[in-house]
Amino acid sequence: MVDPSGFEAFWFCAYTPLEILDAAGFTPRRLLGDKDGLEEADSYLHPAFCPYVRACLVEGLKNPTAHAAIFVNACDGMRRLHDAWKRLCGSDFIHLLDFPRRNDIHGLRTFQQSLSLLIDELEKFTGKRITLEDLRNAVNLRKEVRRHFHDLSQGSPGSERLKLAQKAQQLDPEEFLKLRAEKPWQAEGIPLVITGNLLNPSGLVALVEEHGVLLVGSDLCNGERPFMVEGEATGDTREELISSLAEQYLRRRHCARMSDAKRRHNQLLHLIREREARGVIYASLKFCDSYIYDYPLAEKFLGNEGIPLLRLESDYQDGHAGQLSTRIEAFVEMLRG
Numbered sequence: 001m002v003d004p005s006g007f008e009a010f011w012f013c014a015y016t017p018l019e020i021l022d023a024a025g026f027t028p029r030r031l032l033g034d035k036d037g038l039e040e041a042d043s044y045l046h047p048a049f050c051p052y053v054r055a056c057l058v059e060g061l062k063n064p065t066a067h068a069a070i071f072v073n074a075c076d077g078m079r080r081l082h083d084a085w086k087r088l089c090g091s092d093f094i095h096l097l098d099f100p101r102r103n104d105i106h107g108l109r110t111f112q113q114s115l116s117l118l119i120d121e122l123e124k125f126t127g128k129r130i131t132l133e134d135l136r137n138a139v140n141l142r143k144e145v146r147r148h149f150h151d152l153s154q155g156s157p158g159s160e161r162l163k164l165a166q167k168a169q170q171l172d173p174e175e176f177l178k179l180r181a182e183k184p185w186q187a188e189g190i191p192l193v194i195t196g197n198l199l200n201p202s203g204l205v206a207l208v209e210e211h212g213v214l215l216v217g218s219d220l221c222n223g224e225r226p227f228m229v230e231g232e233a234t235g236d237t238r239e240e241l242i243s244s245l246a247e248q249y250l251r252r253r254h255c256a257r258m259s260d261a262k263r264r265h266n267q268l269l270h271l272i273r274e275r276e277a278r279g280v281i282y283a284s285l286k287f288c289d290s291y292i293y294d295y296p297l298a299e300k301f302l303g304n305e306g307i308p309l310l311r312l313e314s315d316y317q318d319g320h321a322g323q324l325s326t327r328i329e330a331f332v333e334m335l336r337g
């Protein structure tokens with residue numbers, strides 16, 4: 001049995017139920033990977049593989065401290081990261097959580113069972129029962145983190161909002177809640193929304209902004225997406241609260257690994273209109289099958305709505321992102337004209 005206080009629980013995918021890790025007494029921290037050490041991952045994972053996954057493995061190889069690691073069975077990349085991590089990174093506790101692809105009653109039942117299984121495993125590991133009160137406190141704490149993120153990010157440009165979102169995912173919630181707004185933002189430029197999986201704020205995102213773009217929305221899993229939650233998880237019993245939490249995760253804004261592309265594209269359109277954006281940058285990490293399959297659908301949908309769209313790809317480190325300058329410049333000029 002392990003005392004979880006101060007024990008870090010590493011997580012990787014935005015579908016990780018942080019409330020449960022909080023309630024178990026862990027300190028959850030999203031790993032964003034070692035972008036500069038990507039080549040070191042080549043001995044274990046093929047180079048034509050999600051660079052975020054490869055960067056996370058490198059970070060894990062360099063981090064021999066005691067930890068728990070929670071993976072979500074969300075895509076092939078995440079499954080392979082779990083397999084490699086299990087063999088190479090010496091976790092004290094490791095768990096692969098099933099997350100359904102469908103947001104329907106069957107998906108809900110599957111996810112409720114997944115959450116209960118995770119809770120059972122955590123209770124066995126710590127020897128401590130996760131009570132209704134633990135869960136309620138954790139739900140309230142995460143609600144506060146989301147509220148604080150929205151307060152602090154008011155009016156900030158996309159790269160800053162992304163950095164803040166990453167802090168909210170990496171810091172202990174109590175630490176994040178102590179952060180104060182640094183300065184009032186006076187950002188300007190052509191308003192665009194960026195959508196995709198997970199991007200490097202200092203790489204591609206910063207490059208886009210250098211071309212006179214004001215990113216008014218970051219529909220990314222290391223951006224605003226996990227903070228746009230509808231409704232709150234409630235319940236009078238532990239089981240009711242777990243069930244409500246499962247529902248809340250399934251109702252969230254989703255990434256392209258979910259089957260309901262229509263709902264996702266409509267939410268994106270709503271975000272574009274609400275933020276008065278003049279177009280969309282559709283940017284994703286290389287080798288992400290979900291986004292490769294999604295792009296033609298998104299292009300058609302947004303095209304029918306008359307929304308201009310630029311497709312970009314990132315290798316996460318973005319050392320050569322400058323090569324994309326001409327395309328970004330042409331897109332911005334077209335919008336200006």
Ligand code: SF4
Binds near residue numbers: 198
């Ligand atoms: S893009 Fe989707 S599947 Fe991939 S890490 Fe983010 S939330 Fe998880």
